[in-house]
């Protein structure tokens with residue numbers, strides 16, 4: 001099987017072709033992938049003719065180098081014409097762009113679940129059919145319907161939380177994921193949804209209270225999705241809420257000193273990002289922020305090291321700040337982290353930045369494993 005993952009936002013779509021047989025094809029876990037498709041083994045017309053009886057809904061997306069809205073539409077109408085001549089009823093999904101947007105594919109049911117609702121994808125490497133579309137509505141709900149939110153600690157998008165968890169590499173179901181800067185608990189909620197056990201700590205008692213409220217809400221909302229043994233409410237009131245049978249634990253604690261309970265199978269976190277900013281910081285402000293953030297992240301990694309086993313993955317979203325030249329300035333901590341006793345994945349030396357256009361504080365994803 002040859003798969004295609006469509007990543008990023010239009011018009012900056014990038015396409016990854018994957019030969020792997022054992023990679024995750026569950027789009028609801030992937031976070032950064034808009035559409036997943038599988039290579040067609042037949043020609044588009046033959047494939048459509050082989051579909052079960054009944055009306056076909058057809059969308060055609062063109063991601064090839066010479067893509068144009070016109071070419072995609074012409075192809076769809078050509079296919080429809082032939083099918084109609086063979087007595088099949090067809091509705092073509094309209095689009096002003098060469099490729100259907102994620103919302104159009106999703107809202108027309110072209111996510112591969114209905115055998116007669118089809119999105120065909122043209123690439124320079126031939127035709128694919130969509131087998132998964134990112135459920136943008138579910139991500140928005142998980143983000144915006146949470147009862148306890150705080151713009152000041154940053155709003156980690158659930159998609160990015162999933163990406164951070166996935167960067168830990170394959171983990172057995174039920175593995176315990178620690179977020180030592182858990183804030184309002186986005187990473188923990190996504191970890192629960194993905195079938196892991198969640199362990200969160202944060203310096204702020206208020207944040208821990210937010211996480212508790214959010215995880216209680218989340219557990220009630222997603223009781224069925226986690227399968228057997230869905231997470232259920234933690235006890236409230238105590239500063240440490242343990243709910244191991246319910247898959248999560250939260251507690252107040254300074255990440256630079258805290259002694260965590262075992263086991264810790266993986267660490268995924270968004271570290272302290274410094275002060276929220278709406279303007280490009282001055283050199284002096286930037287220096288002060290870099291110092292503060294570096295000291296917390298390095299202090300945390302030093303404290304963590306003796307508490308985790310060799311090879312444990314540690315994924316951190318660290319801050320990087322927009323400069324006047326349009327580039328982001330990152331923390332200079334990679335060498336120190338390596339000398340401390342972590343292997344640093346090469347790509348995080350180059351900078352793996354996640355940000356919206358013109359966002360002042362970007363997230364720089366650092367991928368580590370204990371040596």
Ligand SMILES: C[S@@+](CC[C@H](N)C(=O)[O-])C[C@H]1O[C@@H](n2cnc3c(N)ncnc32)[C@H](O)[C@@H]1O
Nearest residue numbers: 181182183184185186202203204254255270272
């Ligand atoms: C960028 S926020 C994380 C937001 C979080 N990802 C969420 O889902 O809301 C950083 C968090 O680090 C916490 N923090 C700052 N210094 C800390 C420390 N030394 N130890 C533990 N937590 C700390 C803050 O209270 C804040 O909640």
